[in-house]
Amino acid sequence: MTTTITVIRGDGIGPEIMDATLHVLDAMQLGLSYEFADAGMVALEKHGELLPQATMDSIRKNRIALKSPLTTPVGEGFSSINVELRKRFDLYANVRPAKSFPNTKSRFPSGVDLITVRENTEGAYSGEGQQVSADGETATLVQKITHRGSERIVRYAFDLARKTGRKKVTVVHKANILKSTSGLFLKTAREVAAQYPDIQCNEMIVDNTCMQLVMKPEQFDIIVTTNLFGDIISDLCAGLVGGLGLAPGANIGTEAAIFEAVHGSAPDIAGKGIANPCALLLGAAQMLDHLAQPQQAERLRAAIVGTLEAKDALTPDLGGEGNTMSFAQAIASRL
Ligand code: NAI
Ligand code: MG
Numbered sequence: 001m002t003t004t005i006t007v008i009r010g011d012g013i014g015p016e017i018m019d020a021t022l023h024v025l026d027a028m029q030l031g032l033s034y035e036f037a038d039a040g041m042v043a044l045e046k047h048g049e050l051l052p053q054a055t056m057d058s059i060r061k062n063r064i065a066l067k068s069p070l071t072t073p074v075g076e077g078f079s080s081i082n083v084e085l086r087k088r089f090d091l092y093a094n095v096r097p098a099k100s101f102p103n104t105k106s107r108f109p110s111g112v113d114l115i116t117v118r119e120n121t122e123g124a125y126s127g128e129g130q131q132v133s134a135d136g137e138t139a140t141l142v143q144k145i146t147h148r149g150s151e152r153i154v155r156y157a158f159d160l161a162r163k164t165g166r167k168k169v170t171v172v173h174k175a176n177i178l179k180s181t182s183g184l185f186l187k188t189a190r191e192v193a194a195q196y197p198d199i200q201c202n203e204m205i206v207d208n209t210c211m212q213l214v215m216k217p218e219q220f221d222i223i224v225t226t227n228l229f230g231d232i233i234s235d236l237c238a239g240l241v242g243g244l245g246l247a248p249g250a251n252i253g254t255e256a257a258i259f260e261a262v263h264g265s266a267p268d269i270a271g272k273g274i275a276n277p278c279a280l281l282l283g284a285a286q287m288l289d290h291l292a293q294p295q296q297a298e299r300l301r302a303a304i305v306g307t308l309e310a311k312d313a314l315t316p317d318l319g320g321e322g323n324t325m326s327f328a329q330a331i332a333s334r335l
Contacts, residue, residue: 003291004033006058010068011040012265013275013324018068020277020328021284024303027332030288030296035062039081040070040265050081056088065258066287068280069265083127085258086120091251092149093156094118095286096234096262102309104242104318112241114220117160118230119153120251122146123181125227145181145226150188156252157224158196168200169193172209172225172233185226210236238262245276245317248283250290259287273323276315278304281331303334 007022009015025032037055044050050072059065070081085091100112122145129142157169171189175182186203193201204212206229212219213233217240223233238247244263251258261279269275281304288297307313313330314320322330 002031002033003064004035004062005287006055006062006065007034007036008039008055008065008067008070009036009042010265011042011071012069012267012270014040014068014070014265016270016273016324017261017275017277017280018066020324021066021280023325023328024277024281024300024332024335025284027335028296028300030293037065039067041073044073050078051084059085059089059256059258063256064287064291065256066280066284067258067260069261069263071265071267083125086251086253089251089253089256089258090121091253091256091258092119092121093153093250093252094120094230094234095156095160095250095252096237096247097282097286098234098237098241098247100241101246101305103311103314104246104308106240106242108217108240111218112237114217114237115160115164115166115222116230116234116237117153117157117222117224118234119149119226120230121227122149123227125231143178143181145184147184147188150185150226151192154189154192154224157222158192158199161199161222162196166199166221168202168221169196170209170220170223171201171203172206172223172229173203174206174229176205182226189224206233209233213237213240234262243317244279245315246278246282248279248281248286250283250286252290257287257290259283259290273325274316275324276317277324277328281328299335303331306334307331 009018035058037058039051039055043052072080096116100108100110124143132139173182173186175186247262249262260283285297285300307330313322313326315327
């Protein structure tokens with residue numbers, strides 16, 4: 001059976017890492033077919049808009065997209081394309097695994113294996129009520145948390161634990177101070193946790209969580225939290241395991257799911273063919289999990305780990321002398 005996915009090659013290093021990723025996916029012979037769609041600067045130049053209707057239609061139809069980073073022009077009144085995609089497809093779960101890899105510059109070459117599940121649509125990032133007073137003295141913003149939004153993200157985290165054989169979910173909050181918003185999130189999380197007696201649940205305040213992550217990251221399995229905390233914590237976790245070149249992310253909703261690298265379009269190295277393709281490849285592995293092909297996902301991850309272990313054709317960010325495509329070829333040869 002053929003599965004069609006929407007492929008967005010993106011801006012900057014996007015096309016380079018996407019070509020490398022598709023090279024590896026092709027070598028896996030998964031029966032995937034690609035529908036290419038434009039977004040970002042490349043779409044603005046070709047079609048006059050950052051997010052053309054044809055791209056939205058393609059994602060809506062295929063329900064799965066693999067996406068390279070996009071450049072949002074700064075200061076020209078454009079809102080972030082990534083935020084726009086999350087809104088339009090209600091991609092409520094931002095799922096970011098962080099696992100130790102060999103031969104990276106990480107302080108934790110082993111022992112870290114956790115997933116951050118971040119609520120992606122509410123809280124401080126919904127953009128509601130952003131105001132600065134006429135005299136420029138006071139700025140305000142509405143932080144809205146709903147029972148429904150909290151319920152579905154916490155349920156997602158517990159279901160993910162069951163599906164992946166993980167044992168513990170840590171609910172990260174600040175309910176001691178943010179009594180209404182974080183309080184509602186925590187109360188809802190407790191209700192959901194009670195329905196999963198097979199999964200251990202603990203609660204941790206966000207500032208302590210940051211310290212604990214840096215001191216003893218092995219204690220975490222799945223973390224679930226609200227939008228702003230999740231944004232910060234998931235980057236912290238990427239830093240624990242070797243940085244941006246190895247950090248993938250999935251944006252999952254009921255209507256569609258978009259898989260990507262966490263990093264941006266890296267204009268400083270674009271066109272040089274030296275970008276690390278691993279983050280997008282690991283995003284593709286998340287996509288295979290989502291497509292109910294966990295064995296293929298593991299096959300891909302094992303080939304990436306094997307290539308890192310052998311220090312074969314690593315890109316310069318990992319201290320190697322390889323390039324984007326030679327790295328991908330080394331990974332493909334280990335499948
Ligand atoms: P960035 O992630 O593009 O780059 C930060 C640093 O990391 C740079 O030095 C870059 O060379 C390096 N880097 C990033 N990915 C790499 C890779 N795969 N291999 C080797 N080195 C890598 O962040 P920056 O510079 O803040 O943003 C650049 C553009 O990307 C902006 O227009 C921003 O809006 C966009 N962006 C897009 C995202 C997305 O589409 N998901 C996410 C983050 C930023
Ligand atoms: Mg972020």
